[in-house]
Amino acid sequence: MRNHVEENREVKQTAQQSDTGSRGIAIRVQSLSKSYAGREVLHQVDLQIEPGEFVAIVGRSGCGKSTLLRLVAQLEQASSGDIVFAATTQATQAANEIQDPEIRIMFQDSRLLPWKRVLDNVALGLPKQAAPSALQSLRQVGLEQRAGEWPAVLSGGQRQRVALARALVHDPQLLLLDEPLGALDALTRIEMQQLIEDLWQERGFTALLVTHDVQEAIALADRVLLIEDGHIALDQRIALPRPRSRGQALFAQLEEYILARVLKNPGSAPDAELGDFSLQRSVRQVQWAI
Ligand SMILES: Nc1ncnc2c1ncn2[C@@H]1O[C@H](COP(=O)(O)OP(=O)(O)OP(=O)(O)O)[C@@H](O)[C@H]1O
Numbered sequence: 001m002r003n004h005v006e007e008n009r010e011v012k013q014t015a016q017q018s019d020t021g022s023r024g025i026a027i028r029v030q031s032l033s034k035s036y037a038g039r040e041v042l043h044q045v046d047l048q049i050e051p052g053e054f055v056a057i058v059g060r061s062g063c064g065k066s067t068l069l070r071l072v073a074q075l076e077q078a079s080s081g082d083i084v085f086a087a088t089t090q091a092t093q094a095a096n097e098i099q100d101p102e103i104r105i106m107f108q109d110s111r112l113l114p115w116k117r118v119l120d121n122v123a124l125g126l127p128k129q130a131a132p133s134a135l136q137s138l139r140q141v142g143l144e145q146r147a148g149e150w151p152a153v154l155s156g157g158q159r160q161r162v163a164l165a166r167a168l169v170h171d172p173q174l175l176l177l178d179e180p181l182g183a184l185d186a187l188t189r190i191e192m193q194q195l196i197e198d199l200w201q202e203r204g205f206t207a208l209l210v211t212h213d214v215q216e217a218i219a220l221a222d223r224v225l226l227i228e229d230g231h232i233a234l235d236q237r238i239a240l241p242r243p244r245s246r247g248q249a250l251f252a253q254l255e256e257y258i259l260a261r262v263l264k265n266p267g268s269a270p271d272a273e274l275g276d277f278s279l280q281r282s283v284r285q286v287q288w289a290i
Contacts, residue, residue, distance in 0.1 A: 024052035024206035025085050025101050025173040027072065032081030033230075034067055041067050043230035044081065051088055054200055054207040056217035058262060059227035065210040068227065069176050072208060073105050085174070104167035105176040108183055110159035112151040112166075119147035122166045130169075137169040138162070141195060157188035161195070168199060175200070177209040181216065193219055197242070214258050218251060219244050226261055234261050 029047040033040060041064040049055050057065045070076045072083055086095035112121045123134035138144045141161040151159055160180060167175060177196070181189045197220055200207050211217050217224045218238055226234035236258060240250055259265075 023171065023173055023204040025087050025098065026051045026095055027174070027206065027208075028082075028084045028086070028095075029068075029072070030082045030084070032068075032071065032083065033079045034064070034071060034076070035079045040079075040230055042071075042078075042227075045231055047225070047232060049206060049208070052204050052206055053223065054197075054209070054221045056209045056211055056221035056224045057227060058211060058214055058217050058224060058258065060262065061212075063227045064230060065227055066178055069105070069178050069208060069210050072174075073103055073176050075105075087173075101174055102170055102172045103174045103176065104170055104172040105178065106160075106163050106167055106180040108179045110151070110156075110163040112159055112162055114151055116151075117147070118143065118149050118151060118154070118162055121151065121162055122169055124166065126169065134165075134169050137165040140168065140199065141165045155188075157184050157192060160184065160192060164192075164196070164199070168203070171203070172205050174206045174208070177207065177211075179210050179212065182212065189213075189216070194243070196220065201242075214255050214262065215246060218254050218258070219246065224258055226258065234258070 027047070027049040029045055032042055032045040032047075034042040045068065057068065059065050067076070071078050074083075084097055085099075085101040086097050088095060112118075113124070116124070119131070119134055119138065122137055123131055126134060135144060135147060138147055141164050143158060143161050143165065146154065146158065146162075151162065154162065163180070181192050184192060193216060196207075200220075207220075209217070209220060214224075218240070221238055224234070224236045224238060225232050226236075228234075236254070238254060240248065240254075244251060246252075
């Protein structure tokens with residue numbers, strides 16, 4: 001017998017799924033500004049993200065990366081400007097505004113409840129009868145066997161896997177990732193990157209990742225945005241084939257270029273040289289009529 005969550009999900013998907021079969025939504029940020037105590041952190045930011053796109057945000061500490069993510073998550077209010085979410089219709093790719101997108105967020109710390117077992121953490125907020133989907137979500141991150149354990153006995157990487165399972169059990173249209181792998185060792189970090197990429201490809205949600213790690217941004221994202229002085233100073237398409245290898249010459253070239261831009265190093269390669277990749281991933285552009 002199907003549970004309520006599955007039924008609700010089906011109804012929601014029928015209404016909101018794009019014609020690529022993607023669960024992901026489009027985002028349009030218009031003239032977005034945010035000030036804290038009179039100090040402007042973001043200044044009239046404009047940004048468009050396509051359904052199912054994976055976008056990474058990099059930039060120096062304190063430049064406003066997490067602020068932008070929190071505004072998109074609707075955890076904070078902008079000082080001015082708009083953020084619009086849209087699903088696309090079947091044939092036309094026209095954007096239909098949606099008011100209550102399913103958005104989930106992952107932080108650097110897992111934020112698991114220590115007094116709840118792993119499975120109960122994943123099932124948090126789900127109706128009781130949806131427990132099987134929580135177990136399935138744990139299976140997807142490879143931790144089904146740890147369902148009955150307490151978060152305290154898991155490693156940092158395993159706790160982040162549980163946090164990922166907890167986000168995915170809600171079948172998000174948009175997954176926001178605020179430096180979720182920042183505290184992990186290098187090997188675990190790469191394993192988690194692969195897991196996130198696999199799940200993103202399988203589920204089709206739109207992903208927005210804040211990271212300090214330019215390699216991570218290039219490994220995962222379709223586009224890397226650099227925030228600087230309150231605005232998007234660079235919007236670099238990463239048209240490398242997936243899965244990506246850090247050993248590729250183009251990977252290294254992009255890394256050097258983006259890092260140089262972050263560090264404002266005048267010796268970096270010109271944008272034009274890097275914009276000429278032949279392998280472009282076909283992200284379908286939304287027609288905004290709203
Ligand atoms: N609630 C707040 N009240 C006051 N100032 C804030 C608040 N949140 C963020 N700021 C300030 O806004 C600026 C941007 O913060 P934000 O956390 O977005 O930066 P970030 O780029 O994510 O930094 P990091 O890479 O170090 O995490 C910082 O100067 C920060 O001190």
